């Protein structure tokens with residue numbers, strides 16, 4: 267009997283794409299803190315023209331390179347070891363840049379599907395919905411707030427949420443945490 271082919275979802279910014287200097291991380295975090303309610307998850311959504319320009323710039327600065335390990339994802343997908351999807355919570359205003367990246371990294375021709383948050387839903391809810399819809403076994407994410415939300419979601423009990431942490435968050439205890447995509451992919455390969 268053949269084994270079930272695992273379905274893996276990957277975030278784009280901070281997982282497949284990253285900036286080794288991570289210059290935009292503290293900016294994004296402080297932006298988020300300004301508008302975050304104490305308990306309820308609520309992510310910042312840029313409204314004015316200039317807020318949108320700054321938001322685009324932050325994404326541009328934070329996503330300059332393709333992470334080591336992405337080629338392994340392509341290879342595993344081509345060899346039918348896994349099914350793989352890009353699930354990004356990028357808002358509609360970043361749709362053009364999203365499609366540009368997807369083409370550039372050949373995710374459209376090499377992976378099983380690519381999705382972004384064209385309906386401007388709250389990022390954690392969009393991801394939760396897509397993980398359910400695509401019936402994912404594993405989802406790889408870099409934002410710890412989202413990792414915590416998804417890993418505690420009753421709807422996603424059987425899903426492994428894999429966390430790519432940055433140096434500032436390394437003290438946080440979490441069972442599936444990895445410093446790089448490469449390390450996360452090596453872990454995923456052991457579960458196949």
Ligand SMILES: [Mg+2]
Nearest residue numbers: 277279280408
């Ligand atoms: Mg991210």
